[in-house]
């Protein structure tokens with residue numbers, strides 16, 4: 352059985368970012384840029400007024416100034432500011448030629464129809480003018496390749512007129528929970544049946560990761576049904592099958608994956624929960640599909656997803672391959688660990704956090720099927736394998752959820 356690190360190394364070797372695709376602004380949220388983007392324009396593209404007021408020449412010593420034009424944003428001045436004259440401008444309007452400053456209208460005094468007292472005294476040249484190119488110049492790189500695009504980046508692309516950019520697309524991730532015992536949330540439970548929680552969990556987790564989820568329905572423990580659905584799933588970048596990967600007579604998944612050309616990379620990892628985890632790759636028609644067989648118990652499915660699937664989804668989407676981030680914490684109470692597998696144990700932050708140190712309380716977790724306890728957890732604490740007793744204040748690494 353391989354270790355968690357060895358399993359991650361196998362996955363890392365099989366993942367490369369998806370080929371980049373030219374994508375319109377409206378579909379860019381949280382995708383990664385596959386190219387650096389240089390602006391084709393200066394920002395702002397013209398000298399513009401920062402206020403509603405009067406454009407003046409500060410060197411003009413006239414006692415009064417006559418307004419000769421009004422320019423609002425989106426329009427251009429047809430005249431220049433000349434001796435004894437001013438042009439009224441609204442915020443965002445281009446500054447007229449001949450003007451060296453703009454003065455807010457509330458700081459000016461009307462002395463007659465369209466005439467103001469010259470407000471130039473004490474006004475510095477350039478006052479209230481946002482100069483062309485003061486943010487950046489044409490030709491300057493404004494967004495670097497690899498950046499994950501948030502709302503502000505999308506705004507910047509719009510500002511520079513970049514309606515489409517090359518990005519790494521969202522991975523398509525097919526989700527297939529399997530098991531004869533599974534019924535949907537809205538259905539009554541018959542004897543021996545259990546509701547399908549892994550399906551909704553994985554579909555939501557995939558969406559939360561910014562990938563596109565493909566719902567393959569629920570597979571029965573029947574070779575023909577599984578073959579059909581798995582085949583469908585192999586058209587995606589990633590196929591997540593839950594259940595049917597351990598040692599039972601109905602654990603048919605690894606055999607069917609092999610039949611369909613999926614090459615097993617590993618099966619079983621030294622970890623609790625999630626030991627029967629399967630990982631394989633299929634290459635066909637120039638496409639590579641990563642296949643994860645997630646152990647059916649809901650907590651095992653979730654922990655395997657967090658530790659092994661998420662880093663792969665991020666790397667497919669253009670990020671560097673990185674294991675789940677951990678935080679250093681201390682135990683808020685004693686904890687006894689037993690067993691030959693490292694355990695990822697649900698814990699919660701025990702407030703208050705003292706001096707920046709995270710205090711974690713291991714929850715009374717009842718094992719791989721105990722989803723309810725996991726919903727109360729803020730972290731998974733990683734306890735190394737072995738039989739030992741930890742005391743209050745002992746250090747532990749934990750993955751935030």
Ligand SMILES: Nc1nc2c(c(=O)[nH]1)N[C@H]1C(S)=C(S)[C@@H](COP(=O)(O)OP(=O)(O)OC[C@H]3O[C@@H](n4cnc5c(N)ncnc54)[C@H](O)[C@@H]3O)O[C@H]1N2
Pocket residue numbers: 528529530532533545546547548549550593594595596597598599602624625626627645646647648649651719
């Ligand atoms: N002889 C052995 N038996 C088992 C081993 C082993 O090494 N040798 N490993 C155990 C471990 S650890 C786990 S975890 C489970 C995983 O088994 P499978 O991946 O084959 O999953 P199933 O047997 O199909 O289901 C396990 C459990 O989870 C429930 N389940 C399945 N799918 C869902 C779902 N979509 N939503 C909610 N619950 C689900 C299922 O009803 C079972 O109770 O194997 C151990 N056995």
Ligand code: MOO
Pocket residue numbers: 622623624625626627646648651719
């Ligand atoms: O590893 Mo299983 O996932 O213990 O329940």
